[in-house]
Amino acid sequence: MRVGVHINRFDHPGGGPALGSELAAAGTAAEEAGVSWLSVMDHYFQMEFNDRAEDPMLEAYTTLGYLAAHTSTLRLGALVTGVTYRHPGLLAKIVTTLDLLSGGRAALGIGAAWYDREHQGLGVPFPPVAERFERLEETLRICLQMWDPEANGPFEGKHYRLAETLCVPAPVSAPHPEIMIGGGGEKKTLRLVARYGDACNLFTTSPEEVGRKLDVLRGHCDTEGRDYDRIRKTVVYSGEAAATGDLDAFTREIAGYAKLGIDTVILGPRTGEPAAFIENFAAPAVQRLAGLE
Numbered sequence: 304m305r306v307g308v309h310i311n312r313f314d315h316p317g318g319g320p321a322l323g324s325e326l327a328a329a330g331t332a333a334e335e336a337g338v339s340w341l342s343v344m345d346h347y348f349q350m351e352f353n354d355r356a357e358d359p360m361l362e363a364y365t366t367l368g369y370l371a372a373h374t375s376t377l378r379l380g381a382l383v384t385g386v387t388y389r390h391p392g393l394l395a396k397i398v399t400t401l402d403l404l405s406g407g408r409a410a411l412g413i414g415a416a417w418y419d420r421e422h423q424g425l426g427v428p429f430p431p432v433a434e435r436f437e438r439l440e441e442t443l444r445i446c447l448q449m450w451d452p453e454a455n456g457p458f459e460g461k462h463y464r465l466a467e468t469l470c471v472p473a474p475v476s477a478p479h480p481e482i483m484i485g486g487g488g489e490k491k492t493l494r495l496v497a498r499y500g501d502a503c504n505l506f507t508t509s510p511e512e513v514g515r516k517l518d519v520l521r522g523h524c525d526t527e528g529r530d531y532d533r534i535r536k537t538v539v540y541s542g543e544a545a546a547t548g549d550l551d552a553f554t555r556e557i558a559g560y561a562k563l564g565i566d567t568v569i570l571g572p573r574t575g576e577p578a579a580f581i582e583n584f585a586a587p588a589v590q591r592l593a594g595l596e
Contacts, residue, residue: 310572332586385416387416504537506538506539568592
C-alpha cells in the first residue's frame with residue numbers, strides 16, 4: 304500500500320508570503336519520503352469544517368503548477384475539482400498543461416461539487432444535484448474526447464456544446480491523464496467510476512463500509528464491461544492517529560483497507576506546515592504501509 308498527501312490548509316504562521324517556500328519544502332519532503340501522490344483541494348473558500356470560510360485558500364491548478372516545478376516524481380492532482388468550477392473544455396486544457404509541464408504526472412480528480420456558500424459568494428452557478436451529475440458525466444466525456452487526437456469535432460450535450468474539441472499539444476500521459484472520481488454515491492458516482500474512471504477515491508469510514516462500496520463498484524464494472532481490477536482504489540484517511548502521531552494505531556486501522564485492495568491511503572495534514580508533517584509522520588508511514596497487503 305502506498306501513501307499520498309493531500310494539502311488542505313494554507314494557514315501558515317508566516318502568512319501568505321511564506322506559502323511558496325512551504326509548498327516547495329512539502330514537495331521535497333514528500334519525494335524524499337517516498338510519497339506517491341500529492342494533491343491540493345480545489346475550493347474558492349476554505350471549508351467550514353476545517354475552521355472558517357475566511358481562512359486562506361489557494362487556487363488549485365496554479366498551486367499544482369508550482370508544485371510541478373518543485374518536484375519530479377510525485378503524481379499531482381486536485382482532490383477533487385468540482386464540476387461547476389470551470390468549463391469542461393478549459394478544465395481539459397488546464398490538466399493537459401499540468402501533465403505536459405510535469406512530464407506526465409497530472410491526474411484529473413473530479414466530483415459533482417457540494418459547497419454552495421463559495422458558489423454564491425463568487426457568483427458561480429450552483430445547479431441542483433441531479434444537474435450537477437449530468438454535467439459531471441458530460442465533462443468526463445468532453446475531457447476524453449479532447450484527449451483523443453482523432454476526435455477533434457463537435458460535442459453536443461444537454462449542458463455543454465463545443466464546436467471543436469482541439470487540445471494541442473496532447474498530454475504526455477498515455478492514453479491520457481488519470482481520471483480519479485471522488486465520492487461514494489452508489490447509484491451515480493460509482494457508476495461513473497465504472498464507466499469513465501481510472502481511479503476512485505473514498506473515505507475511511509470503516510473497512511466494512513468501504514468493502515461494501517467496492518462491491519457496488521464491482522457490480523457497476525460488470526454492467527459496464529470494465530475490468531474492476533484496472534481501477535485504482537484510494538481512500539482519504541480521516542482518523543485521529545495521524546494527527547496525534549500514533550503510527551502503531553494508524554497502521555492497525557489501515558490494515559483492514561489494505562486487505563480490500565486499496566492502493567493508496569491519502570493523509571491530510573491538519574496544519575499549515577505540511578512539510579514537517581510529511582517528515583515526522585508520512586515518511587515513517589510509507590515504510591510501515593509498504594509491507595501491507
